[in-house]
Amino acid sequence: MSEFLSAQLFDGASGQGRPVQLRWSETGLEARLAGKNSAEANDSDAEIPQALALPSSSRSGNDTPWTSLAWSAEELHSDGYFRVAVDGDWQGLLEGQSREFSAWLRQRPHSQAIVAAAGARKGWLARLSGETGPEAARRRFALHIAVWVILLVLAAAVLYRFALPSLSRDVTDKLPRSADRLFGEQAMRHLPWDTLAVDSASAPDIRSIQALLDSLGRPLALPLRLHVMADTQVVNAFALPGGHVLLFPALMRRMRSPAELAGVLAHETGHEALRHGMRRVVRSSLLGVITAFALGDISGAGAVLLDRTGQIMQLAYGREEESEADAFAVKALSRLNLDCRGLDSLFAKPLGPQVPAWAAFLSTHPADEQRLKTLQKTRKETAGCSETSRTWVSDSTWRRLQNLGFSHPPQKNVHISKPVIVQ
């Protein structure tokens, strides 16, 4: 190992590097001007701009005095590349490449203290104090990878389980209701189904469902709009932000009583009243933005913000939100003195084997044991929720509603006439 290390000094005035030699002394790092490097071989000193000239006390020559450097650590790479900022008589950056650099520093007395005093980063000290062989480097690398993988997984879990739900709730609460309407309108435009064309005979029947929705929404000043869809394959009902309640005729056809429909409508009203749809949109957007940021893709984050509406129907609610909507439904129905056992009855018995899973109300509203228990508990605790409740629709109307959309095949995705949105 040589006594000195070679480096180049760049003073920031020109690209001309001045070759220098470095050494440790009792006082710290010292430097002196070395011989010319090959790049300078054809230039005379006279051509070097005055700004580059080092202090006269450190002009080149074997008897050149050593200059003490005030320095701070900038970079030390594992391949021996080092960059050190100097300030004082000499100003600029010292750069060099030496595989022996860390060993050279380590073997000098008090070098670690001096390095630390010079504002070195932790990486420097780690490299100086530890082993420097390839085996040690591999071990350190594996350790770092393991630590960061664990941290990444933990970060993702904390984010998904705790931070996102509460953040999305807060953000949604801050958003005005007009944002729900804006998103709802956008989502309605992206629907893959047509609205059912309603003739004059069935319009009064559909108005009776709308009347129930109006009753459910009135105490909360929540305007709700019913959309009966034309697709007879999908057995579903759901709400979109902005008060849109979408009902598929096949769901009504498979129901056993008007109380089940009232239960479903009250449940969807609950999602809307509690802004679950908007909360999901916000949560999904936040997740998309953060993931895009994490992957270093800001343009992706922009795209996520701009295009959430198309995916709104794929955003399933969580168990907690379903239970909240159930509880809302039971209370709302009991307030109207309506039979509030509809949801229990709907969940208790499957809708039929012929319904594909993706199209069924139960697949988008999974009813596990816990949810059923919660539902029954809420029902029992709610005053006025009795079996002798009034019905909201006559038997004859209910029979016609169950055949709605099935009388004029084919109905699937076909406009019979201009779609009518029943208010």
Next chain:
Amino acid sequence: MAGKKHAYLGDGSEIWSCGDCGNRVDAADSKCGQCGATFPGGQAARPMQTAAASQSNGPVAVPIASHPSSAARPDTTYRFAFHGTGGDLFLLYLKNAALTLLTLGIYSAWAKAALYRYFFTRIEAGGTRLRFHGTGNEIFRGIALIGGLSILFMIFKGVAEALFAYFKVPIWASGLFSFGVFLGILFLVQLAIFGALRYRLGRTSLREIRFRLTGLPMDFAKPAFKHALLVGLTLGFWFPVFQHWKTQTLVGQMRYGSLPFRFDAPRREYVLLAYKGFFLSLLTLGVYWFFFYPRWIAFKRGHTWLGQSRFRCEFKVGEFAVLTLTNALLVLCTFGWGAAWVLTRHTRFIADHFSLSGPTRMEDAMQGEAQTLGSSSLALADSLDAGAGIDFGL
């Protein structure tokens, strides 16, 4: 407008540039071909030795070269290298992703700065390494600004759409509005390309000398916008012409300290080569691309200059094909986790075949004037998906 007085220390040969926009001009020119600036007294260029005379009004052309002994100067070759490793970069990716998730995305600005710093400090040019001076704080400010503007834009768009619906504005009128918005964004993309390049160059140094981009963003964005419209009108056929113009303009405005960059590929040759590469690659289902890419890079870099020295980046079809195919396998077999290794392998390959050679020396560069930089263009460029990536396709 008073011309900028660049004190160029060059390599000696007679090259002149406009004091205003930095465009290369001939000694006999009385007007700059690029920015239209006229040189006073009908005299095109004033030698640097008469710099006192050039203190007069109006832009002046100043010689880039004035080194007394340059005529006899031998060529110097600078080689390039990349010292990054896939493992290190992978570790950085992991760290960035974890901290970004933990901070709900806020750390992404610092992650970006760390990534740039990682790459730049591992690129060696002529024995010394690049240095990135940008900070996460700066980039964060840029992202915050663009984020705020994006929200304002979304509100504006939402209000406009609601108004259209309320007043039952015909579909063609709302379509016209959307088209207007699209044109606005297209213009912003051009500004962003310029701004992002200016920021990255202005925050990069080599041998403590900063890179920079001269000229004004609007002077680039206006013609670039016209080019971009032509690309749309010609169904993409104008794209190579646009790329050629963009490269020539931006490279022509790049500086390393006082040393100017230059791109002198003939437009006809550039465009024909691009067409040939595109269509033959299409016809051969991508096979021709392996032959085209090395030639394309060699052509572009062979026409790029720093002062009087020329860049070269030449490699054989076989070695490039092996690199690309193994990289593709690496990505596929690791389900994308090998991206860090792919990126470092590719960068190392390009750097190993990259060189600068000629009478101009990096040592000749003198520190140029400082630039005031905003990082918002960088964020804008990213948010609009323009100019992303390290090499800007120049």
